[in-house]
Amino acid sequence: MNKTGSLRISGGRLWESIQELGKIGADPHGGVTRLSLSNEELIARQFIIRLMEEAGLAVRQDEAGNLIGRLEGERQGAGAIVTGSHIDTVIHAGIFDGALGVLGGIEALRTINEQGLKHDRPLEVICFTDEEGVRFGAGYLGSRAMAGTWDGNLLELTDSAGTKLGEAMAFADLNPQLISLASRSREAVKAYVELHIEQGRVLEELGEAAGIATAIYGHSWLEASMRGRADHAGTTPMKLRQDPLTAAAEALLAIEQIAAEQGGVATAGTLKLAPGAINVIPGEVIFTIDLRHEAAESLAQMELAVKAALASSAAARGLSISIRTIDGAQPVQSSKRIVDAIASSCAGVGLPDTYMVCGAGHDAVAMNQLTDIGLILVRSRDGISHHPLEWSSPEDCEAGANVLVNTLILLANDLDS
Template identity: 50%
Template sequence: MINGDRLWNRLLELGTIGKQPSGGITRLSFTKEERAAKEKVASYMKEAGLAVYEDAVGNLIGRKEGKEKDAPAVLVGSHIDSVYNGGMFDGPLGVLAAVEVLQTMSERGVKTKHPIEVVAFTDEEGARFSYGMIGSRGMAGTLSEEELVHQDKHGISLAAAMEEAGLDPSKIGKAARRKGSVKAYVELHIEQGRVLEQANLPVGIVTGIAGLIWAKLTVKGKAEHAGATPMPIRRDPLVAAAQIIQVIEQEAKKTGTTVGTVGQMQVFPGGINIIPERVEFSLDLRDLDAAVRDSVFLSIIER
């Protein structure tokens, strides 16, 4: 058995980093909060006897060697960055539980054929730059330098943020794992959708991963005075945006498996007495079947 108290205490300790007055956690990628969290997790990895390092995209890795050093590694982990005001266990549970398992194995003298690596993927949530999975895509070898131009709300690019964190954006290719070097990947994660909770089930096994589309939609209208412009002659893009959001809801519900979410919206110029000139909002569209997801996306755009 693992040391449950040790795992619980580490979860609570890590949960103090980035904690907000509301009680939620905000640890955005390449920030001082994420750095502090990485240092804390690295200390746990070292306590567990793991060899600790960060790769070229900032993934934090703790490695336990196997009997066959050159055998492909089994990866176990998750992420420690968060969304704005996120939950304490979303991501960290998968990382710290993996550390605990390896520490217990070492304490009991359990040896494995394959090396095992605990991985805390960097920028998995994508909350800061609205462009996530930097760490996992870097490890998969699908991340390019051209993608690092995405900026946060302060105009700081991903590349600049990486440099500030001590990484070299021009070397992200070095994070890619060669073909055949990974045996398997295992991740423990909390439930986020209440399905198991409503069914009163303690655990579920993932049988598929919902691929996503992230898009930004822009609706243009005409900015005019709110008090002087009659309703029939207005060109209000916010009204149109509201209708489009209803379309997203309708099209996603048709399949029974697709989920569509609008999580960000900006209204320009943003005056209380000004009919908007432009509205921008995000779309997060997901389905287990990429073809179904793409079909829903086209339906939304065409309508």
């Protein structure tokens, strides 16, 4: 068995693969666009298959289109330790989101294989189908299928061109009717560890290359509509106005305070006014609120407090209000045994155990329904993500992958879990 932290991946090889994958789907604006199951993403999949084969892995594609590279272990029938992420992108994306987890996972397994390092449990790296949800409006499609939470109605989702998800899967030589067969059991998958860029500024502010996510924020997305009375901006005295925008402004300041008190985050991301003229008091304001927290109870309390603040602001000005929930997900807690393994690996490669909460969703959210999860985060320059300027240094990517490879081997040799 290796000494904890003694394994090192090839940083140059990892960086080269990140750059090569980044060329597939590169657009004239300097970013990358590889929407799920598009021609660009299907070409990128062939690149991933080639890398997996070069790493000496047994490669297969499951019924949901997930690409799986497997390195068998010493114990027959033992459940696998799994890593991975995705290669589909948003529009005009950077080259690291998702890609680092897939390529870092391949590099980790390649290193273990090249060194002939024995491990009891099998190891797998997975390139999941459609994490981003940009093309069809729903994400985690491949990881949902593997976790057994697939909803057949998703096949009816359409992209901007009117193509149904089921049609896109058929175009990729997948049978949409067989997706449920991609589900796996808890006995087959004993742990999932994802390597991902942070997509925020916490690690940069701390001056650390990598961090350990103790949890992934849950979220509640609300849409509020406040309705008052549209009036002339010049002829309506202030005391006679029923202005929903000023009520919304008051409510948003209250919501900011609620998030701070609860230890979560709140964001008003969209705002629409009607009729929307410079000389007309708006008659209606529609805006969205994104609430996030690491604890389910606190997230629920935040949502109740926010709804109360909205109702209070509307009532104070004689407005009507409606609030609807657009989307939501419960927080995900990382497994203590995986967090401990990551911390040990950080120490072994000379990094501090920097604990933090992950603010973005990843395939680990869906995989948590199947198995224990853990998340290694890598520093993002300026916290920029989903943008051509997204950047993590070669040194940080290598450091994160070194933590990953040592974590995988620790977990693969722990048959008591």
